[in-house]
Structure formats: structure tokens, C-alpha cells
Amino acid sequence: MANTWWEIQVTCSPVLEDTIFWRFENWNGRGTASERWGQKSLIKAYFPQQQFCNVDLAALALRFQQDALCLGVSELPGVTWSLIEEEDWAKSWKKYWQPRPVGDRLLINPAWMELPKDTSRVVLKLDPGTAFGTGTHPTTQLCLESLEMRLSDPSAAALTLADIGCGSGILSIGAMLLGAQKVYAVDTDPLAVKAAAENRDLNGIAPEHIQIAEGSIEGLMVSEPVDGILCNILAEVIVELIPHFNSIAKESTWGILSGVLLEQSKWVADTLEEHNWTVATLWRRGDWCCLNIRRP
Numbered sequence: 188m189a190n191t192w193w194e195i196q197v198t199c200s201p202v203l204e205d206t207i208f209w210r211f212e213n214w215n216g217r218g219t220a221s222e223r224w225g226q227k228s229l230i231k232a233y234f235p236q237q238q239f240c241n242v243d244l245a246a247l248a249l250r251f252q253q254d255a256l257c258l259g260v261s262e263l264p265g266v267t268w269s270l271i272e273e274e275d276w277a278k279s280w281k282k283y284w285q286p287r288p289v290g291d292r293l294l295i296n297p298a299w300m301e302l303p304k305d306t307s308r309v310v311l312k313l314d315p316g317t318a319f320g321t322g323t324h325p326t327t328q329l330c331l332e333s334l335e336m337r338l339s340d341p342s343a344a345a346l347t348l349a350d351i352g353c354g355s356g357i358l359s360i361g362a363m364l365l366g367a368q369k370v371y372a373v374d375t376d377p378l379a380v381k382a383a384a385e386n387r388d389l390n391g392i393a394p395e396h397i398q399i400a401e402g403s404i405e406g407l408m409v410s411e412p413v414d415g416i417l418c419n420i421l422a423e424v425i426v427e428l429i430p431h432f433n434s435i436a437k438e439s440t441w442g443i444l445s446g447v448l449l450e451q452s453k454w455v456a457d458t459l460e461e462h463n464w465t466v467a468t469l470w471r472r473g474d475w476c477c478l479n480i481r482r483p
Contacts, residue, residue: 191236192217194271195244197251199264201228205474206254207264208324209448213421214247220284221323236270244268287322290332293361295322298389309364312389313357314382322357326445329470329477330419331361333443337415338365347371349413349435351404351428352420356383359397360390362417371407372399404431416442422451426458433462438482441467445477452476 197207201223211219211232218233239247248266255263286303287295294306298314313321322328338346346367350359353372362370374380380401387397400406413435418425425444432442442464447455449471456466459480468479 191270191272193234193236193239193244193268195232195234195247195266195268197228197230197232197264197266199228199230199251199255200260200262201226202258202260203251203255203264204228204230205325205448206258207251209474210247210250210254212446219324284321284323289322289328290335292335292365293331295357298386311357311360311364313355313360313386314389321355325472325475326419326447326477327357329472329475330358330417330443330445333470333477333479334358334362334417335365337441337443338362338367341366346414347409347411348415348417349373349404349407349409350417351407352418352424353383353399354379354419356386356397356399358417358419359383359399360386360392363392363396364390367415368396370397371409371413372397373402373404373406374399375401375403377401404428404435407435409435412437412440414440416440416444418442419445422447422455425455429455429458429462429464432464436482440482442480443477444480445475447476447478448474449476450474452478 199207207230208219216232216234220231222229251266252263284297286297286300288308289295292309294308294310296302296310296312298312302310347369348362348367350370350372353359353374356372359370359372372383374383380399383399387399400408416432418428425446452469455478459466463483464480465483466478467481470477
């Protein structure tokens with residue numbers, strides 16, 4: 188892991204928040220944090236030093252300004268960047284992250300904070316490290332809320348799921364805490380695989396109940412078709428994965444897909460239809476959406 192990191196700070200109108208988060212994710216950011224002061228938002232993102240030079244960062248700042256103009260935001264965002272040491276990076280983003288309720292049943296609790304004493308919610312302890320998935324981003328929240336709806340039926344206790352692009356493992360762990368029987372999780376990033384395994388153990392879940400491996404959908408070691416497919420990545424990656432869904436699905440299999448901007452939803456839905464899937468519901472939060480899919 189890099190020892191020195193770029194901390195990029197963007198001060199902007201709240202209208203631009205979703206677009207800026209999406210940009211940072213698309214550029215493979217290793218963590219984000221946000222604050223809001225009245226009508227201003229401050230968004231921070233962290234990248235290994237070797238990923239960008241000063242010229243690259245100036246180009247990123249210009250891209251944010253172009254986004255603002257395209258969205259009709261008159262006040263252009265302010266962008267600054269600086270180098271920080273790894274220890275400072277770890278402390279910097281953690282101090283902005285607080286326990287967060289999601290849906291009706293879950294509470295995402297930072298692993299380094301004490302468990303709340305006065306909650307009736309199911310507590311999901313999490314230390315994402317450099318992996319995506321803290322429960323703060325709309326796409327993760329939409330997926331967890333969709334999972335809660337899916338797993339509210341008592342029969343969900345027998346369900347086996349696949350989590351493709353598991354990141355911190357938050358969806359896999361959430362599924363188990365909400366009542367699923369087993370999750371097969373994969374991610375192409377070895378740091379995400381490590382973080383997901385650590386978070387699984389942190390929540391007292393046995394390795395045989397969440398089996399985590401490095402790779403993508405082709406590397407899923409499933410013994411039989413799964414009952415549900417979870418995928419919270421980016422639309423471009425999801426479109427590439429859709430042709431492989433049928434290889435791990437049965438007629439009754441459903442899916443929860445997010446990481447999709449609203450403007451990309453038709454593209455994803457059309458690709459799903461081409462491969463014998465249909466969108467049952469579309470949930471929206473800001474510029475992001477979550478597609479709940481099933482076989483026709």
C-alpha cells in the first residue's frame with residue numbers, strides 16, 4: 188500500500204455532491220468523506236500518490252467545473268489538493284464517519300467506536316479500510332434497504348446469495364445479519380478481499396457462511412445456482428457482468444444492482460432484457476438508482 192496519499196478537497200453546491208462522488212469512484216478513489224455547512228458541501232477523497240501528478244489533478248479540477256456548468260450550477264466548485272502521510276489519511280476520513288441507521292433494521296457502526304447502548308437495530312460493525320462500502324453512499328444504502336425488503340420473509344433464512352464486487356463486505360454481512368443463509372463474495376481488488384474477510388470476522392460470522400475470494404463472477408465457487416445476486420459497482424462494469432448472470436441463476440433468482448446513475452438506468456435495463464432479465468422496481472436517491480431485477 189502507498190505510504191503517501193493525495194487528499195483532494197472539493198467545496199461545492201450540494202447539487203454537485205452525487206456527481207463528485209461518482210467521479211471519485213470512477214477514478215478508483217480509496218476513500219471519501221463529506222461535510223455540509225449551510226449551502227456548501229465539502230467533499231474529500233484520497234488517492235495513492237503515484238496515481239496522479241499535479242497536471243492530472245488540475246485536469247480533474249477542470250472536469251468538476253465542466254460538470255457544474257453542464258448541470259447549470261453558476262457557482263463553480265473550488266478544488267484543492269495536498270499530500271498527506273498514510274497515518275494521517277487513516278485518521279482524516281475516520282473522524283467524519285459516525286454510526287448510521289439504514290432502512291428500518293440496520294445500524295452501521297464504525298469498528299473503532301463503542302456500540303450504542305440504546306438501539307433496537309441490528310448492528311453491523313465495519314472498518315472498510317481502503318475498500319468501497321461504508322453505508323454512507325446512496326448506492327450502498329439503496330442496496331441494503333432492498334435487501335431488507337427481500338429478506339423480511341421468514342423463508343429468507345434458506346437463501347444463498349452472490350455478492351459481486353463485494354468491497355468492504357457490507358452487503359454480504361448485511362444479508363447475513365438480516366437472515367440469509369450463505370453468501371459467496373468476490374472482488375477483483377485484493378485489498379477489498381482482505382477488508383471483507385476482516386469485517387466478516389469482526390461481526391462474528393463464520394467463513395463458511397460468507398465465502399470470500401479474489402476475482403469476478405466467473406470465479407464464484409458456487410455448488411448450485413444462487414437465490415439472489417448483489418452487485419453495487421458502476422454501470423459500465425454491471426453491463427459487462429450481466430451476460431454471466433444466467434450461469435449462476437435459476438428461474439426464481441432475483442438481483443439487486445446499484446452504482447448506476449439515473450441517466451444510465453435505461454442502458455442497464457436494456458442489457459438486462461437482452462439476457463432474459465427484467466427490472467421489477469427502480470428505487471432512486473438523488474442522481475443514483477437501484478434496480479431490483481428478476482427473471483421474466
